[in-house]
Amino acid sequence: MHISANNLGKRYNREWIFRRFSYEFLPGNRYAITGPNGSGKSTLLQVLAGAVMHSEGHVVYTQDNKTIEHPFLQLTITAPYLELIEEMTAVEALDFHQTFKPLTKSIKDILETVGLSAAANKQIRYFSSGMKQRLKMAQAFFSRSNVLLLDEPTTNLDADGIALYLRLVNEHTNGKLVLVSSNDPHEYSFCEEVISIGNYKQNQ
Numbered sequence: 001m002h003i004s005a006n007n008l009g010k011r012y013n014r015e016w017i018f019r020r021f022s023y024e025f026l027p028g029n030r031y032a033i034t035g036p037n038g039s040g041k042s043t044l045l046q047v048l049a050g051a052v053m054h055s056e057g058h059v060v061y062t063q064d065n066k067t068i069e070h071p072f073l074q075l076t077i078t079a080p081y082l083e084l085i086e087e088m089t090a091v092e093a094l095d096f097h098q099t100f101k102p103l104t105k106s107i108k109d110i111l112e113t114v115g116l117s118a119a120a121n122k123q124i125r126y127f128s129s130g131m132k133q134r135l136k137m138a139q140a141f142f143s144r145s146n147v148l149l150l151d152e153p154t155t156n157l158d159a160d161g162i163a164l165y166l167r168l169v170n171e172h173t174n175g176k177l178v179l180v181s182s183n184d185p186h187e188y189s190f191c192e193e194v195i196s197i198g199n200y201k202q203n204q
Contacts, residue, residue, distance in 0.1 A: 001074050001146040001177060002027055003048060007057035010043055017043050018200040021057070027146065030178040032188035035197035042079070042151050044197060045181040049075055049149050063146070071147075076101065078140035079151035080133075086125035090116050090135055093124060101143040104172075114138045114164060129156035134164070141168045148173060151181045162186065 002025065009019035017040040025031060025048075033041045046052040048059060050072055061071035068074065084093060094107045103110065111117050114134045124132065133156045140148060154162045169178070169190055180188040188194070 001068065001071065002062045003071075003147070003177065004060040004062070005048065005057070006060070008044075008047060008054050008059065009056040010040070010047055010052070011055045016055075016201075018197055019056075021200045023195065025177055025179065027177050028175050029193070030173070030188075030191040031180070032191040032194045033179065033181045033197055034183055034188070034194055036183055039197050040201070041181045041183075041197045042081075044200075045077075045079075045149055045151050045179060048179065049077055051077075073101075074146045075149060076140045076143040076145045076147070077149040077151065078133075078136045078153055079149075080155040081151075082136060084124050084132055084135060087123060089121045089123055090127075091120050093135060094138065097139050097143070101145060104142050104144055110138050110142045113142075113168075115160075130158055130161055133157055134161060137165065137168060141172045145176070147177045147179070149179050149181075150187070152184075152187070153180065153182070154184070154187055166190075 005021055005023045008021040010017045021044065033044055035041045043052060047054045061068040088096065090111055091107055094103065094110060111120050114137060116131060116134055119127065119131060154165050157165065180191060182188050
């Protein structure tokens with residue numbers, strides 16, 4: 001999928017979070033959106049995902065030169081602020097998730113890959129923050145989608161979790177459009193293009 005951003009802007013009340021953002025995101029490429037905490041990089045990612053409405057400009061999603069009417073069907077995202085249904089087990093969560101987006105591997109194989117086999121039938125409410133992040137990554141990386149959005153993807157992960165994240169990027173993003181929102185270079189070192197949100201901060 002090709003995402004074309006044209007003069008995008010987002011404001012809350014009278015404050016512009018970013019403005020005049022234009023960019024072409026091409027299939028199979030990897031992009032990083034960088035900036036300090038609170039700079040608006042997560043907001044931009046959510047606007048590109050269609051989860052947050054922009055205040056000006058427009059976003060166009062195309063596939064094979066045809067406009068896509070329901071781009072969310074081809075998007076997956078992982079982010080610290082996304083909630084999991086804590087009454088579910090890991091198996092139930094992935095089974096529920098695949099009713100919206102098909103998975104690329106069996107649930108058993110996915111949980112083994114992300115190191116959650118032993119917790120497969122444990123309620124998510126009893127997971128550590130790192131285990132929850134692993135499950136969020138499982139949902140994102142193993143969904144059958146063309147676009148993968150990663151917002152501060154190693155939040156709550158230890159060294160083993162970070163290594164897992166980098167393996168997943170290396171082994172399970174081939175051909176996908178990948179966008180990473182981060183201020184930590186280790187989270188986006190694989191990206192071909194780096195976009196600084198600070199270049200789109202304007203007061204008027």
